[in-house]
Amino acid sequence: MIKVKHLTKKYGANVALDDVSFSVKAGEIAGFLGPNGAGKTTTMNIITGYLSSTSGTVTVDGYDILEQPTEAKKRIGYLPEVPPLYPDMTVDEYLRFIYELKRATQKKEAHFNEICELTGISAVRGRLIKNLSKGYRQRVGIAQTLVGNPPVLILDEPTVGLDPKQIIEVRSLIRKLGKKHTVILSSHILSEVQAICDRIIVLNNGKLVADSTSQSLSDRLTDGNSIIVRAVGKAADIQAVLNSVKTVKRCEKLSEKDGAAEFSVTISSAESARQDIFYAMAAKKLPIIEMRQREYSLEDIFLSLVDKK
Amino acid sequence: MKAIYKRELSACFRSPIGYLFCAIYLFFSGMYFNSVLSVGQSSEFPQIYYGMLNIVLLMLPLLTMRLFSEERKYKTDQILLTSPLNITPLVLGKFFSALTIYAGCTLFTLIYAIVFSFFTSPSWPLITGNILGAILFGAAFIGIGMFISSMTESQFVAGMGSFSIATIFIILDVIPLITSNEFIVSLVGNISFVGRYKPFTKGILDMSSIVFFASIAASFIFLTVRVLEKRRWS
Numbered sequence: 001m002i003k004v005k006h007l008t009k010k011y012g013a014n015v016a017l018d019d020v021s022f023s024v025k026a027g028e029i030a031g032f033l034g035p036n037g038a039g040k041t042t043t044m045n046i047i048t049g050y051l052s053s054t055s056g057t058v059t060v061d062g063y064d065i066l067e068q069p070t071e072a073k074k075r076i077g078y079l080p081e082v083p084p085l086y087p088d089m090t091v092d093e094y095l096r097f098i099y100e101l102k103r104a105t106q107k108k109e110a111h112f113n114e115i116c117e118l119t120g121i122s123a124v125r126g127r128l129i130k131n132l133s134k135g136y137r138q139r140v141g142i143a144q145t146l147v148g149n150p151p152v153l154i155l156d157e158p159t160v161g162l163d164p165k166q167i168i169e170v171r172s173l174i175r176k177l178g179k180k181h182t183v184i185l186s187s188h189i190l191s192e193v194q195a196i197c198d199r200i201i202v203l204n205n206g207k208l209v210a211d212s213t214s215q216s217l218s219d220r221l222t223d224g225n226s227i228i229v230r231a232v233g234k235a236a237d238i239q240a241v242l243n244s245v246k247t248v249k250r251c252e253k254l255s256e257k258d259g260a261a262e263f264s265v266t267i268s269s270a271e272s273a274r275q276d277i278f279y280a281m282a283a284k285k286l287p288i289i290e291m292r293q294r295e296y297s298l299e300d301i302f303l304s305l306v307d308k309k
Numbered sequence: 310m311k312a313i314y315k316r317e318l319s320a321c322f323r324s325p326i327g328y329l330f331c332a333i334y335l336f337f338s339g340m341y342f343n344s345v346l347s348v349g350q351s352s353e354f355p356q357i358y359y360g361m362l363n364i365v366l367l368m369l370p371l372l373t374m375r376l377f378s379e380e381r382k383y384k385t386d387q388i389l390l391t392s393p394l395n396i397t398p399l400v401l402g403k404f405f406s407a408l409t410i411y412a413g414c415t416l417f418t419l420i421y422a423i424v425f426s427f428f429t430s431p432s433w434p435l436i437t438g439n440i441l442g443a444i445l446f447g448a449a450f451i452g453i454g455m456f457i458s459s460m461t462e463s464q465f466v467a468g469m470g471s472f473s474i475a476t477i478f479i480i481l482d483v484i485p486l487i488t489s490n491e492f493i494v495s496l497v498g499n500i501s502f503v504g505r506y507k508p509f510t511k512g513i514l515d516m517s518s519i520v521f522f523a524s525i526a527a528s529f530i531f532l533t534v535r536v537l538e539k540r541r542w543s
Binding site: 011048049050051052069070071073074076078080082084085086087088089093097098100101102103144 | 311312313315316319320323324383384385386387388389390391392393394395541542543
């Protein structure tokens with residue numbers, strides 16, 4: 001559905017995107033993951049035709065965004081980072097304006113009712129946009145992308161600035177939309193992208209770092225053989241005990257505080273590994289107060305992905 | 310283009326700006342009409358339009374300053390520029406919405422002409438010539454104001470920019486009064502908006518003036534399209 005080839009964008013000497021290529025199949029929900037400034041918004045702006053690339057091509061449903069912009073843009077609904085709303089209009093007036101702007105052909109009333117129902121804004125249709133809360137504005141922004149029923153939806157950080165309840169609602173809305181549309185969304189929250197997307201495209205410093213299915217990426221990233229152990233006692237004693245356990249391959253002290261020490265432990269894949277640690281520590285009267293799977297932060301992920309490359 | 314035109318027109322009257330513009334226009338044109346009535350001669354009627362020119366120059370920034378600056382401030386230009394609409398109809402829609410409000414005010418002066426016709430028979434060709442000239446005059450300056458608005462996201466800067474240019478135009482007309490250098494006088498006479506308007510006051514549809522105003526409007530519409538296009542590539 002969307003093919004991006006060798007996309008490069010330079011702002012003067014500053015390279016915002018460096019030879020990024022990927023494609024998104026019809027019906028897929030793809031997530032751009034990356035820290036701020038990674039090039040997520042720039043990529044989206046180029047796909048939607050708001051910016052142009054320095055080099056490289058973008059085609060949407062076979063139409064090049066530069067050669068046939070009208071055809072390509074007709075197929076895209078775009079929610080930028082800041083929802084493009086006119087505060088002086090009511091929700092209804094706004095949707096009507098977008099309908100005319102996109103030259104949509106659906107039956108007006110039925111189409112609006114459907115969109116408002118789906119995005120949960122039926123109750124506020126008569127209100128001025130400037131009087132709406134942030135959550136509702138975001139939904140009106142999403143509703144706007146659905147006008148004209150474009151096959152591709154591009155959502156730039158759709159959950160930023162929302163409260164936890166709204167975030168859950170918006171996520172489930174996006175999953176619902178993903179059944180009928182091809183969706184690209186961006187986020188800097190790993191768990192969010194994992195929860196919503198089939199595909200994860202990781203960007204860092206304008207470079208494509210990883211492009212894989214949600215599952216395979218998380219397998220690569222959450223290393224089941226790495227755990228964190230925290231126990232009460234002297235660090236040296238704990239380390240000695242951990243090293244004596246057969247299934248422990250490597251252990252490394254992370255911190256020591258208030259009479260307890262934390263270790264990062266690499267274990268063999270034997271199922272009994274954790275139990276072995278527990279019994280060994282118990283025998284030496286060094287109580288374990290915490291043992292958990294090591295979770296990687298976004299920074300760790302980037303480091304590991306960049307290292308692997 | 311229709312969608313943009315409609316939205317702009319209604320947006321203008323959703324804020325006080327549209328009403329303010331009409332009120333100022335009607336107030337000053339009413340004052341001029343009052344003085345025309347006190348003289349009571351048909352040949353004096355174009356004085357309303359001629360007298361309004363400088364006021365119109367200072368007022369039009371009110372209409373043009375928000376055209377593109379506001380879109381950039383609210384980031385709504387993103388929805389306009391990523392919609393299937395081309396940039397030229399987008400710019401034209403905005404241009405004609407501002408021109409419609411101004412032309413509406415100008416056409417309102419027809420009521421003065423009707424009132425006038427109760428007392429004496431007005432010269433209709435003279436009046437139509439003046440209205441046409443006044444609209445062309447406004448169109449040219451709306452083009453300039455819109456162009457300035459497309460370059461900044463601050464309405465205030467856009468307003469002050471067009472306001473300064475209006476002031477320069479007004480000052481231009483004073484130059485011939487303080488110098489006798491023929492070259493300067495003819496140069497100013499050729500580029501002065503008010504000078505170019507003069508044939509219309511006599512009811513003459515002067516082709517060079519019509520082309521002058523229309524080409525200024527067209528070139529600034531073109532430049533505005535370029536500015537928006539350029540932003541995509543920068």
